[in-house]
Amino acid sequence: MSDVVLKPPTTYEKQIEILRSRGLIISDEASALSVLKRVNYYRFTAYALTFKQNDEFFTNTTFERIYRHYEFDSLLRQHLMKVIEYVEISFRTHISYTIAHNYGPDGYEDETMFNNNTWCKDFNEELCRNIAKSKDPFVIHHISKYSGKFPVWVAVEVLTFSWLSKLFKNLKSKDKKEISKHYNLRYEEISNWLHVLTIVRNRCAHYSRLFNQKLPISVKFKRQDKTKDIKENQLYAMIFNLKYLVTDSSTWNTWVIGLESIIEAYNDVDLRLLGFHEEWKLQLKKC
Structure with a gap:
């Protein structure tokens, strides 16, 4: 049996909080929630890799910009x-x-x-x-x-x-x-x-x-x-x-x-x- 402990699941609202805590600008929360309810958080954040370093987003990076890349x-x-x-x-x-x-x-x-x-x-x-x-x-x-x-x-x-x-x-x-x-x-x-x-x-x-x-x-x-x-x-x-x-x-x-x-x-x-x-x-x- 593996001793690896997986991360617990998060709600869509918690996903928004995590992104904001890392410096991502989310001006339209309702729109962002709509995206995350349709596009898996893991899939979405793969496009965010270009815009951050050590889990911190570069200054002025917006949710909308990452979604446009998606x-x-x-x-x-x-x-x-x-x-x-x-x-x-x-x-x-x-x-x-x-x-x-x-x-x-x-x-x-x-x-x-x-x-x-x-x-x-x-x-x-x-x-x-x-x-x-x-x-x-x-x-x-x-x-x-x-x-x-x-x-x-x-x-x-x-x-x-x-x-x-x-x-x-x-x-x-x-x-x-x-x-x-x-x-x-x-x-x-x-x-x-x-x-x-x-x-x-x-x-x-x-x-x-x-x-x-x-x-x-x-x-x-x-x-x-x-x-x-x-x-x-x-x-x-x-x-x-x-x-x-x-x-x-x-x-x-x-x-x-x-x-x-x-x-x-x-x-x-x-x-x-x-x-x-x-x-x-x-x-x-x-x-």
């Missing part, structure tokens, strides 16, 4: 999911197309398709688990009509983005090169970016904080971009490289305009804490 983060997550969806669907298409035409509709069942033969078993076991728990009509259809046989272009649709990333990584080099040609990229870059994107996507999907939160792995850059002074472990590094994965210029530029709108509406947010370069608008523009 709102900004929420909108950024939603906006990122739009472009990640584009990339994810694109890779499901290109990966399944390449496997189907090079190895046949059920080529993923053959260990010789993979760079690491032993990974074939892990992949197919994961695929079976996802099929077994899926209630999607297309899965039920293939189970009943094709005795549970799934062509690769159907199979990839039940994979998580994380496993799609792993699938790409474990393909033979010639197949990764074939897929990479669609993006005019090296497969080493794509493999790294897909891995990073699975992390960003999971943070977005689970409403985790993006603001002032470093990435657990470093983002790789194209050779010509390594001199741009972009921090490799912050969110902007991945946003910058997303422009190479979104091959349609119109789609990308429309997404960037949406990003600009969010940033302009929350111009008190310090973008440097997300790794944004001072020339980010110019850097993200796609001709």
Whole structure:
């Protein structure tokens, strides 16, 4: 039995008192209470870390300012999911197309398709688990009509983005090169970016904080971009490289305009804490 004693729970009113005792300015208590009744105190105070030291808030820090950072983060997550969806669907298409035409509709069942033969078993076991728990009509259809046989272009649709990333990584080099040609990229870059994107996507999907939160792995850059002074472990590094994965210029530029709108509406947010370069608008523009 653990001897660790957890903190006792606090009321919403007590949470207000704690924040005030640490120097946070709360001018509209009713509004602050409304926020804390909807947004977990622990989640809210994660955004306060930027504005305090040793549990004391910096002078003139307001509850409203911290909440604006929370709102900004929420909108950024939603906006990122739009472009990640584009990339994810694109890779499901290109990966399944390449496997189907090079190895046949059920080529993923053959260990010789993979760079690491032993990974074939892990992949197919994961695929079976996802099929077994899926209630999607297309899965039920293939189970009943094709005795549970799934062509690769159907199979990839039940994979998580994380496993799609792993699938790409474990393909033979010639197949990764074939897929990479669609993006005019090296497969080493794509493999790294897909891995990073699975992390960003999971943070977005689970409403985790993006603001002032470093990435657990470093983002790789194209050779010509390594001199741009972009921090490799912050969110902007991945946003910058997303422009190479979104091959349609119109789609990308429309997404960037949406990003600009969010940033302009929350111009008190310090973008440097997300790794944004001072020339980010110019850097993200796609001709």
